[in-house]
Amino acid sequence: MWLPSYATGAERVGRFAVLAFVIAVLVFLVAPFFVVVPLSFSKEAFFTLPVKEYSLRWYDDFFGNVRWIAALRNSVIAAVATTILATVLGTSAALGLARPDFPYRRVVMSVMLSPMIVPIVIVAVGSYLFFGDLGLVNTKPGLVLAHTALSLPFVVVTVAATLSTYDTNLTRAGLSLGAPALSVFLRVTLPAIAPGVISGALFAFAVSFDEVVVALFITSAEQRTLPVQMFSGIRDQVNPTIMAAATVLLALSILLFVVTTWLGRRAR
Amino acid sequence: MSRALARAVRRSARPARWAAFMLGAPALLFLAITFVTPLVALLSTAVANPEVRQVLPRTVVALARWDGKAVPDEPVFAALAADLKIANDAKTAALVGKRLNYEMPGMRSKMLAAARMVAAAETGPYKPMFLDKDDAWNDLATWQVIARNTRGWTLYYLLTAVDMAQTPDGAIVRGDPEESIFLLLLARTLWISALVTIGTVVLGFPVAYAISIAPPSAARVMLLFVLLPLWTSLLVRTTAWVVLLQTDGIINDIIVATGLSAERLQLIFSRFGTVTAMVHIQLPFTILPIYSVMRGIPATQIRAARSLGAPAFSAFWRVYAPQTIPGVVAGGLITFILSLGYYITPALVGGPTDQMISNFISTYVNRDLNWGLASALGVVLLAVTLAIYGAFLRIVGPERMRFG
Numbered sequence: 001m002w003l004p005s006y007a008t009g010a011e012r013v014g015r016f017a018v019l020a021f022v023i024a025v026l027v028f029l030v031a032p033f034f035v036v037v038p039l040s041f042s043k044e045a046f047f048t049l050p051v052k053e054y055s056l057r058w059y060d061d062f063f064g065n066v067r068w069i070a071a072l073r074n075s076v077i078a079a080v081a082t083t084i085l086a087t088v089l090g091t092s093a094a095l096g097l098a099r100p101d102f103p104y105r106r107v108v109m110s111v112m113l114s115p116m117i118v119p120i121v122i123v124a125v126g127s128y129l130f131f132g133d134l135g136l137v138n139t140k141p142g143l144v145l146a147h148t149a150l151s152l153p154f155v156v157v158t159v160a161a162t163l164s165t166y167d168t169n170l171t172r173a174g175l176s177l178g179a180p181a182l183s184v185f186l187r188v189t190l191p192a193i194a195p196g197v198i199s200g201a202l203f204a205f206a207v208s209f210d211e212v213v214v215a216l217f218i219t220s221a222e223q224r225t226l227p228v229q230m231f232s233g234i235r236d237q238v239n240p241t242i243m244a245a246a247t248v249l250l251a252l253s254i255l256l257f258v259v260t261t262w263l264g265r266r267a268r
Numbered sequence: 269m270s271r272a273l274a275r276a277v278r279r280s281a282r283p284a285r286w287a288a289f290m291l292g293a294p295a296l297l298f299l300a301i302t303f304v305t306p307l308v309a310l311l312s313t314a315v316a317n318p319e320v321r322q323v324l325p326r327t328v329v330a331l332a333r334w335d336g337k338a339v340p341d342e343p344v345f346a347a348l349a350a351d352l353k354i355a356n357d358a359k360t361a362a363l364v365g366k367r368l369n370y371e372m373p374g375m376r377s378k379m380l381a382a383a384r385m386v387a388a389a390e391t392g393p394y395k396p397m398f399l400d401k402d403d404a405w406n407d408l409a410t411w412q413v414i415a416r417n418t419r420g421w422t423l424y425y426l427l428t429a430v431d432m433a434q435t436p437d438g439a440i441v442r443g444d445p446e447e448s449i450f451l452l453l454l455a456r457t458l459w460i461s462a463l464v465t466i467g468t469v470v471l472g473f474p475v476a477y478a479i480s481i482a483p484p485s486a487a488r489v490m491l492l493f494v495l496l497p498l499w500t501s502l503l504v505r506t507t508a509w510v511v512l513l514q515t516d517g518i519i520n521d522i523i524v525a526t527g528l529s530a531e532r533l534q535l536i537f538s539r540f541g542t543v544t545a546m547v548h549i550q551l552p553f554t555i556l557p558i559y560s561v562m563r564g565i566p567a568t569q570i571r572a573a574r575s576l577g578a579p580a581f582s583a584f585w586r587v588y589a590p591q592t593i594p595g596v597v598a599g600g601l602i603t604f605i606l607s608l609g610y611y612i613t614p615a616l617v618g619g620p621t622d623q624m625i626s627n628f629i630s631t632y633v634n635r636d637l638n639w640g641l642a643s644a645l646g647v648v649l650l651a652v653t654l655a656i657y658g659a660f661l662r663i664v665g666p667e668r669m670r671f672g
Contacts, residue, residue: 114657
């Protein structure tokens, strides 16, 4: 497979071994999904595979429980607000950074990306200390501000990647024909980079929707998000309802992934 | 170009620079407030020292005139007594006792006992009363430690975070070996990160290679297998590993069924489990940079090497492999940096000896309410992370940070 015609017998064996190894690693990468999803549909309360009898009882548990639903709602609200804020700020920053005249670009880029790098517990403790002084601890706006900082780099990186293929002559043409800068942006640039902006927005949504540690530190029971509810549950004891919650999260990730992949292909 | 012309060129470029900068300014300002300021708050908490100043304000004033050479005289004791009377009523004596206890074991109970004593006493002189109550008050070291903490800042937490301590007379020495756990903790964090990095490179390199040489349709499917986990919640993946690794879990079922081991193995709450789950989570981060470098290496080079008579392995090893190094370095460094800050996975999959710095920070905040030590450990972790991030930026550059 995928070998030149002059390959020797030993080479074919070697290639076969590499391929088997690669397939094993790829299976390892997706294996957990084949554990979480079937178990969430199991009728039994303990984790045995293969599942003998299927049922939706854990989903009944999930969707019928006020705590899980409240957590799901909190997560969606925080993630939507984060997405809007991060997309606007991040797209603007990426547009600026894409210009050749941006001063100290490397430094600014390194700072913009640092929320991806700084250990999350440090961000959580620092946010608790600082937001506490501002009265933002145990509030939704506090959570949204912290999540926006964490998702910003993902928007900047994604939009910047799309902008690198954008032909700036289009902007110049628009401006030279007398259109105001804002309408050039809205009617020329934005439609051209829309796939990148939407991918960035979805990334921001995913970052906020999955974030556990900062939410754990700076929110109380009232703003508790879905991942925090899951985390506390796993710490006590993993029960099948957590598997149902994990499957809900998983379904959402796959949806976001499919949409961004589709957008990525369209952009090309 | 003449200097005047150069200046004119620069001046004419200024509006464009401003326009570009203004587009980035809102995001920068936002990060400065919501991200950088919390880190500054962490730094300042690591050296903050408010307890003595808050609870013993009169003692602070009285000790300002103390020469530090002998146990102070009655005025200082009287000031301490006045402060402790108030502290006893306000129940704040424990606060300052707990703080001094960090540097001088036993101070908490002595402070509380002294507070109760002065609350019951009508008038002084207080010095004999204190000396009679406990020998510690007649010890110069006690007063040196109290005097040291009348300042608004302290090195105590930062020193403790690197297993150092300060003697009562101010010399910086190695900490008590019994309590010197933090350098070991740092070493463990670095070691686990290194294991995860090696694991992802060993597993990821062949995958990246296969994707880069596969026909487009197969490559797309393989890439899907790599990207999908990247989009999946870290918590969901960790949960899956909790289930997989359980003693009565699926992996143990397979091990027993295939006869690899007669008994069920302790996989969860172990180093093996922690590293396996972390390798799984970090694998895409390592694979993608390697793959993007491999994609740029022309296939014709291997063919040229082969046609010149190189055996398959040496064509790969001497022509192809050296060119992949930038990708391996980029992917490996990203994974190493991100591994340093892991919290969720060691907390759920690791045992007591697999907990990393982040887990200790969380424990000091949530269980011990020791914000100073938690922040100081945060400073150490932040310093190590930023140092490696700096190396990454120098070697690889910020452009390589790309996901998806």
